[in-house]
Amino acid sequence: MTPTALRQQIGDAFSRAAPEYHRHATLQHTAARHLVEMMPALHAGRILDIGCGTGAVLNHLAEQHQDISLYGLDLAAGMLNQARRTWSDDSPVRWVQGNAEMLPLAEQGMDYVTSCLALQWCDLSLALAEIERVLKPGGTAFICTLLRGSFHEFNQACHALGHQSPINSFMSLADVERTIAMTQLVSAGVQLRTLSEHSHVFTDALRHLRGIGANTRLQGTCHPLPARRLQAVWQEASGGQRYTISYRVGFLQLTRPSKNRTTP
Numbered sequence: 001m002t003p004t005a006l007r008q009q010i011g012d013a014f015s016r017a018a019p020e021y022h023r024h025a026t027l028q029h030t031a032a033r034h035l036v037e038m039m040p041a042l043h044a045g046r047i048l049d050i051g052c053g054t055g056a057v058l059n060h061l062a063e064q065h066q067d068i069s070l071y072g073l074d075l076a077a078g079m080l081n082q083a084r085r086t087w088s089d090d091s092p093v094r095w096v097q098g099n100a101e102m103l104p105l106a107e108q109g110m111d112y113v114t115s116c117l118a119l120q121w122c123d124l125s126l127a128l129a130e131i132e133r134v135l136k137p138g139g140t141a142f143i144c145t146l147l148r149g150s151f152h153e154f155n156q157a158c159h160a161l162g163h164q165s166p167i168n169s170f171m172s173l174a175d176v177e178r179t180i181a182m183t184q185l186v187s188a189g190v191q192l193r194t195l196s197e198h199s200h201v202f203t204d205a206l207r208h209l210r211g212i213g214a215n216t217r218l219q220g221t222c223h224p225l226p227a228r229r230l231q232a233v234w235q236e237a238s239g240g241q242r243y244t245i246s247y248r249v250g251f252l253q254l255t256r257p258s259k260n261r262t263t264p
């Protein structure tokens with residue numbers, strides 16, 4: 001599949017998930033809150049939220065900061081439509097449909113960039129290059145992204161049954177750090193958090209996985225899973241009597257230097 005067709009497929013999956021996304025996105029909302037808590041008090045300036053979905057991060061930002069201009073960018077038209085419905089007509093957000101890997105925005109226009117659980121869907125090196133391009137010198141990006149180890153209870157259950165997990169694999173922390181090191185961005189270090197959610201009903205847990213729209217395969221294809229056996233092994237991997245979904249999340253703070261670093 002070409003990169004353009006894959007982006008289209010990812011956007012379509014998130015657009016389909018958009019009407020119900022809010023109900024299933026409990027962990028995303030927790031991550032969004034943690035992300036905004038990392039940010040300093042802001043008094044003015046422009047903030048771009050990449051992969052804004054239905055606007056969880058922008059909601060927190062609008063609540064906490066008055067005189068800022070907010071831009072919400074997402075690949076999925078359905079997510080943006082859903083976001084627009086929840087904001088009034090005089091909302092401070094400008095909504096932009098676009099791809100994080102090719103931002104349709106001018107250079108050095110943003111004081112801050114945020115992105116919550118979206119960049120794992122992108123080529124991180126392209127997305128970071130774009131973030132660097134649109135940030136003003138001295139501007140900072142606050143990003144959280146899924147890392148390897150996410151969904152490990154579910155993946156463990158699939159592997160125990162001899163099946164490939166339908167969930168995509170994610171970059172390791174070391175890979176993310178290597179990708180950052182290839183940019184001019186200065187990292188304040190990566191904070192790691194594991195966010196977990198438990199469900200006592202198998203179909204609810206599966207619906208949750210589908211409801212967040214995260215079901216587009218980036219790598220390979222999968223065979224259908226044997227549901228009954230999956231229930232037992234997923235419970236076992238979750239410590240019994242429940243189905244656990246865990247996100248291993250890396251929180252990054254990356255600043256564009258006021259002057260470009262020179263290579264020695």
Ligand SMILES: C[S@@+](CC[C@H](N)C(=O)[O-])C[C@H]1O[C@@H](n2cnc3c(N)ncnc32)[C@H](O)[C@@H]1O
Pocket residue numbers: 007010011014015025028029032050051052053054055056057073074075076079098099100101115116117118119121122212
């Ligand atoms: C898991 S949702 C997170 C949404 C929101 N940030 C939140 O925390 O609730 C991921 C979002 O990233 C968007 N997305 C995926 N790939 C993207 C890309 N290449 N460019 C822009 N947005 C993208 C999806 O459409 C989706 O809305």
